[in-house]
Amino acid sequence: MHNEHSDTHFQSRIDNGEHIEAKDYMPEGYRKHLIRQISQHAHSEVIGMQPEGNWITRAPSLRAKQILLAKIQDEGGHGLYLYSAAETLGVSRAELIENLQSGKAKYSSIFNYPALNWADIGAIGWLVDGAAIVNQVSLQRTSYGPYSRAMVRICKEESFHQRQGYEIMTKMMRGTKDQQAMAQDAMNRWWWPSLMMFGPHDTDSPHSSDAVKWKIKRETNDELRQKFIDKTIPQAELIGLTIPDNNFSLDEKTGHYKISPINWDEFYRVIAGHGPCNKQRVDHHIKFHEEGAWVREAAVAYKQKHVKKELETA
Amino acid sequence: MTTKDATYTYTLRLGDDALILGHRLSELCSRGPILEEDLALTNVALDMIGRAQALLKYAADIEGKGKTDDDIAYRRAEINYCNHLLIEQPNGDFAHTIARQLFVSVFEFLFYTELEKSRDETLAAIASKTIKEIKYHMQHAIDWTLRLGDGTSESHKRMQTAVNDLWMYTGELFEMDEVDAQLMRDGIAVDLIPIKAQWHNDIKTVLNKATLLMPEDTYMQTGSKKGIHTENLGHILSEMQYLQRAYPDATW
Ligand SMILES: [Fe+2]
Ligand SMILES: [Fe+2]
Numbered sequence A: 001m002h003n004e005h006s007d008t009h010f011q012s013r014i015d016n017g018e019h020i021e022a023k024d025y026m027p028e029g030y031r032k033h034l035i036r037q038i039s040q041h042a043h044s045e046v047i048g049m050q051p052e053g054n055w056i057t058r059a060p061s062l063r064a065k066q067i068l069l070a071k072i073q074d075e076g077g078h079g080l081y082l083y084s085a086a087e088t089l090g091v092s093r094a095e096l097i098e099n100l101q102s103g104k105a106k107y108s109s110i111f112n113y114p115a116l117n118w119a120d121i122g123a124i125g126w127l128v129d130g131a132a133i134v135n136q137v138s139l140q141r142t143s144y145g146p147y148s149r150a151m152v153r154i155c156k157e158e159s160f161h162q163r164q165g166y167e168i169m170t171k172m173m174r175g176t177k178d179q180q181a182m183a184q185d186a187m188n189r190w191w192w193p194s195l196m197m198f199g200p201h202d203t204d205s206p207h208s209s210d211a212v213k214w215k216i217k218r219e220t221n222d223e224l225r226q227k228f229i230d231k232t233i234p235q236a237e238l239i240g241l242t243i244p245d246n247n248f249s250l251d252e253k254t255g256h257y258k259i260s261p262i263n264w265d266e267f268y269r270v271i272a273g274h275g276p277c278n279k280q281r282v283d284h285h286i287k288f289h290e291e292g293a294w295v296r297e298a299a300v301a302y303k304q305k306h307v308k309k310e311l312e313t314a
Numbered sequence B: 001m002t003t004k005d006a007t008y009t010y011t012l013r014l015g016d017d018a019l020i021l022g023h024r025l026s027e028l029c030s031r032g033p034i035l036e037e038d039l040a041l042t043n044v045a046l047d048m049i050g051r052a053q054a055l056l057k058y059a060a061d062i063e064g065k066g067k068t069d070d071d072i073a074y075r076r077a078e079i080n081y082c083n084h085l086l087i088e089q090p091n092g093d094f095a096h097t098i099a100r101q102l103f104v105s106v107f108e109f110l111f112y113t114e115l116e117k118s119r120d121e122t123l124a125a126i127a128s129k130t131i132k133e134i135k136y137h138m139q140h141a142i143d144w145t146l147r148l149g150d151g152t153s154e155s156h157k158r159m160q161t162a163v164n165d166l167w168m169y170t171g172e173l174f175e176m177d178e179v180d181a182q183l184m185r186d187g188i189a190v191d192l193i194p195i196k197a198q199w200h201n202d203i204k205t206v207l208n209k210a211t212l213l214m215p216e217d218t219y220m221q222t223g224s225k226k227g228i229h230t231e232n233l234g235h236i237l238s239e240m241q242y243l244q245r246a247y248p249d250a251t252w
């Protein structure tokens, strides 16, 4: 017998490569996994506005300022699509924001690092958006329809961000000694954290197996990380940046780069809340959310008054 | 004064308004009361900086010394900036941001509608591009003025305070000097006398609808046409110009 509300039927749809839509049956674990992953992704877009926002008022040219503003605006827009995708699973944006602010929900740990010089804006676009794209291109084929469609839209913009970031790095490496030093400093600080963005090794990753079975995740952390490394090292070398790793090498047989071990202690320390900016990022979000409360209340009050007026005159 | 010199100053004044307000609004990134509003304010900032770029580039062309728009934006001293005092006022709370935007956008809507008819073709072209953006900025500011004025008692109070606080900087928007006089004779500049009356009317209508009071007329602050600013501008410039000043040989 075929039951549309059974987990076996659900799994067979997944195995057939079908998209799951908001109103379709899905196991509770699938729904929970998606809410966690999509909201974490949405929060990352929004929290990521802070380190880049840190340089907007100091952007060194009118063009640079416009590109950076437009990029941050894109990221905020990605946050909006993703909150909407999460809402299709039956959670409200208010709940999601509450979880972010209470620390119950995570966001990408990369944004717990500070943006210290102008080249950091280049490094974030090139490395952080670059790593995000590798992950997101893979997520375009994720099994949940609304998430997959959000990813298709987002990926187009992310590749712009990556190119614009690389352009900043290139310009600085072709610039004065000071500019080159800034670019290398940014590279030194962002390289390893960007590799950590893919998460722990497959053998140590707690969420992987269900996510792979449900085709939420289409490739493993290590596969994605390797793609990023292989694509990025030649780009760095092309503009004269040094990879901050004394022992990386190209395996001629496989065509893949091998790197030194990643410092997972640092990764877990930052996730646990002890990165340089964890407290600052969440405090900032809470501060401006609270300062905006009276504005949101006014908008609601105004709407209620005027809906009433319209009803009375109708 | 030659028409060329006057046009340079006139263009610079318009460019500086767009540049400094764009900067002020860009400070709000990730600080909006709600994500949608963060994006809306960023949009206004982007329009302003785009307009600044067009105007400052034109100013550089008129000057003819081989400078770029960036040289003009990032390498001038405070006293050489000629944006209106209202423009450089701090963002304050959201009510102050909106009140400043309302005053500016209603002014700019009237102003750029006239500038579209300017005999200076470049200014007219910039005006016709920017007027579409200004309509959106103005509508956004009016919508929020209504919501805040006629929202809760707290929002009403904050909005009235903001309108009152910024009122003394609005008189300067309508000041004219020998640059305006010269260019009005040439059919290039906009006569601000009819615009002042229309602006008063329009602002009064919006404030009334928002259940807010029109502020009493008071002493109007002045000075920007002579390079005399409030203390705010120096801080804006020290941030904005930091990299260009610290690394004068670098290109970005
Ligand atoms: Fe994004
Ligand atoms: Fe991103």
Ligand SMILES: [Fe+2]
Residues within 6 Å of the ligand: A075, A129, A157, A158, A161
């Ligand atoms: Fe991005």
